[in-house]
Amino acid sequence: MDTLRVLVCDDETGMRIGVERALRHYSVQVPDVNGEVHFAVEQAESAERALELIDVSPPEILLLDLKLPGMSGIDLLERIGPRHLETLVIMISAYASIDAAVRATKQGAYDFLAKPFTPAELKDTLKEAAEHLILARQAKKLALEKRRVRFEFISVVAHELKAPINAIDGYLKIMATHAAGDDPAVYARMTERCMTRIAGMRKMIEDLLDLTRIESGQKVRELVELDACEVARTAMDTALPSAQARGIALELHAAAPIPMTADRGELEIIFNNLVSNAVKYNRDNGRVDVFVEETAGRVRITVKDTGIGIRQEDVSKLFNDFVRLKNEETKNVLGSGLGLSIVKKLAVTYGGGVSVTSEPGTGSTFTVTLNCAPFATPA
Amino acid sequence: MTEQAKTILLVDDDEDFLFQQKVQLEAIGFRVITAGSKAEALRVIAGSRPDLVIVDLMMEEMDAGFTVCHTVKTKDESIPVIMCTGVVGETGLEFDAVTDEEQAWVKADVLLSKPVRFEQLKREIDRLLAS
Numbered sequence: 040m041d042t043l044r045v046l047v048c049d050d051e052t053g054m055r056i057g058v059e060r061a062l063r064h065y066s067v068q069v070p071d072v073n074g075e076v077h078f079a080v081e082q083a084e085s086a087e088r089a090l091e092l093i094d095v096s097p098p099e100i101l102l103l104d105l106k107l108p109g110m111s112g113i114d115l116l117e118r119i120g121p122r123h124l125e126t127l128v129i130m131i132s133a134y135a136s137i138d139a140a141v142r143a144t145k146q147g148a149y150d151f152l153a154k155p156f157t158p159a160e161l162k163d164t165l166k167e168a169a170e171h172l173i174l175a176r177q178a179k180k181l182a183l184e185k186r187r188v189r190f191e192f193i194s195v196v197a198h199e200l201k202a203p204i205n206a207i208d209g210y211l212k213i214m215a216t217h218a219a220g221d222d223p224a225v226y227a228r229m230t231e232r233c234m235t236r237i238a239g240m241r242k243m244i245e246d247l248l249d250l251t252r253i254e255s256g257q258k259v260r261e262l263v264e265l266d267a268c269e270v271a272r273t274a275m276d277t278a279l280p281s282a283q284a285r286g287i288a289l290e291l292h293a294a295a296p297i298p299m300t301a302d303r304g305e306l307e308i309i310f311n312n313l314v315s316n317a318v319k320y321n322r323d324n325g326r327v328d329v330f331v332e333e334t335a336g337r338v339r340i341t342v343k344d345t346g347i348g349i350r351q352e353d354v355s356k357l358f359n360d361f362v363r364l365k366n367e368e369t370k371n372v373l374g375s376g377l378g379l380s381i382v383k384k385l386a387v388t389y390g391g392g393v394s395v396t397s398e399p400g401t402g403s404t405f406t407v408t409l410n411c412a413p414f415a416t417p418a
Numbered sequence: 419m420t421e422q423a424k425t426i427l428l429v430d431d432d433e434d435f436l437f438q439q440k441v442q443l444e445a446i447g448f449r450v451i452t453a454g455s456k457a458e459a460l461r462v463i464a465g466s467r468p469d470l471v472i473v474d475l476m477m478e479e480m481d482a483g484f485t486v487c488h489t490v491k492t493k494d495e496s497i498p499v500i501m502c503t504g505v506v507g508e509t510g511l512e513f514d515a516v517t518d519e520e521q522a523w524v525k526a527d528v529l530l531s532k533p534v535r536f537e538q539l540k541r542e543i544d545r546l547l548a549s
């Protein structure tokens with residue numbers, strides 16, 4: 040429930056009491072807001088008094104008479120000026136001249152209510168004002184939240200790029216000053232580390248570009264009829280060298296071609312991330328089994344590894360941007376923590392999702408489901 | 419170097435930082451043992467007595483460096499400890515081993531913020547090993 044504070048400023052006591060009475064038990068439903076909006080009315084018999092009250096705490100809505108003894112309504116508006124932008128001003132007046140109306144509007148008046156008005160007219164005007172206020176408030180909250188998320192994202196990106204740059208910078212300084220002695224093998228190893236860190240940075244930048252493409256929805260999807268098994272095979276070929284280097288066996292289990300409509304690049308991103316994780320977070324001489332199946336118009340991709348596993352309490356975090364689990368087994372594995380968040384976002388755009396079951400020390404199984412024809416429009 | 423080479427235990431979970439400091443320290447005549455985690459560091463400390471320890475504050479756990487530092491000082495108060503930290507500016511935490519009270523709590527002899535300049539590290543090592 041929400042209560043909006045209404046200040047009615049009029050020199051006629053009857054008018055103030057009338058407004059108070061009309062609004063006392065009145066509430067409105069605002070679309071997109073849970074619950075009702077009520078009004079709490081305060082009264083001021085002069086602009087001077089209103090100014091005092093506004094200075095203490097500005098109301099959400101000000102019902103303001105134009106003609107007042109002493110300071111006029113317009114003068115009051117000019118006095119409060121831009122200080123109280125949150126206050127929505129509704130002018131009430133018997134004979135508002137065009138000139139006065141223009142001046143009031145210039146000072147930010149939102150609406151006019153001609154005297155005399157019925158309680159129903161007052162309620163309609165306030166209903167509209169309340170909707171305007173609440174929606175504006177929500178838009179502001181949303182904009183702030185968006186900003187916060189964006190800044191947080193940028194600061195993480197900056198931090199993630201700084202780490203490899205610091206490492207490379209460190210190596211270059213040592214090489215430039217020849218500070219590591221005379222063994223050329225040591226310098227060769229440094230060069231190799233620099234290249235590894237640069238490759239990591241490049242991968243992260245590519246992931247970032249994938250992410251922004253998916254999220255902005257700007258990329259034009261190239262939908263084609265393809266065989267999901269064939270894409271799986273391509274991804275597994277890509278991972279083969281790093282798997283072989285650690286004696287890890289890769290096997291694809293698929294009975295027959297599995298036709299689906301998809302963007303090949305996007306499907307490759309999904310497979311590549313799952314398979315590369317299954318290799319990266321595996322033990323030496325482990326296994327990776329990839330299953331591709333089709334049931335009832337859905338493709339199910341399962342990637343099962345015999346690796347380090349994931350603790351139950353960490354499972355829910357994995358699919359967020361930049362999440363990497365830090366522990367003894369993962370500390371020398373490079374990555375930016377974007378892979379699974381990309382997989383999840385893509386799966387959702389294909390009308391599906393991703394889930395994981397895992398046993399620490401034994402292995403993990405990631406399952407992605409996708410619609411075979413995700414973007415088909417019913418004929 | 420005429421005397422026997424001094425042994426430095428270097429603890430950090432950043433593989434590149436370990437490698438960089440190690441080769442530079444070796445080039446100026448130290449013997450260097452590296453540990454990539456708190457657990458590894460504790461194993462080394464249990465089985466040997468390094469002449470000096472350089473440890474990163476934040477490893478898998480936020481305060482792994484403290485545990486290492488504490489273990490070293492409990493074993494032998496006279497082993498100097500240099501703590502490196504990226505905490506300042508990284509997490510917004512203010513952190514400095516200035517006051518005696520803080521120094522007693524942190525237990526490290528010197529606190530260096532990352533990125534560590536090797537010249538500075540070397541100066542601190544020379545100073546601590548001379549005293």
Ligand SMILES: Nc1ncnc2c1ncn2[C@@H]1O[C@H](COP(=O)(O)OP(=O)(O)OP(=O)(O)O)[C@@H](O)[C@H]1O
Pocket residue numbers: 242246312316317320321344346347348349357362363364365369373374375376377378379380403
């Ligand atoms: N198959 C797996 N077994 C165990 N842990 C995993 C597995 N896949 C992912 N993880 C954990 O989840 C984290 C997030 O994975 P994700 O693929 O998003 O990022 P990454 O592999 O670290 O980096 P990249 O963006 O380069 O893929 C990893 O850092 C790792 O700790």
Ligand SMILES: [Mg+2]
Pocket residue numbers: 312315316374378379
């Ligand atoms: Mg990954």
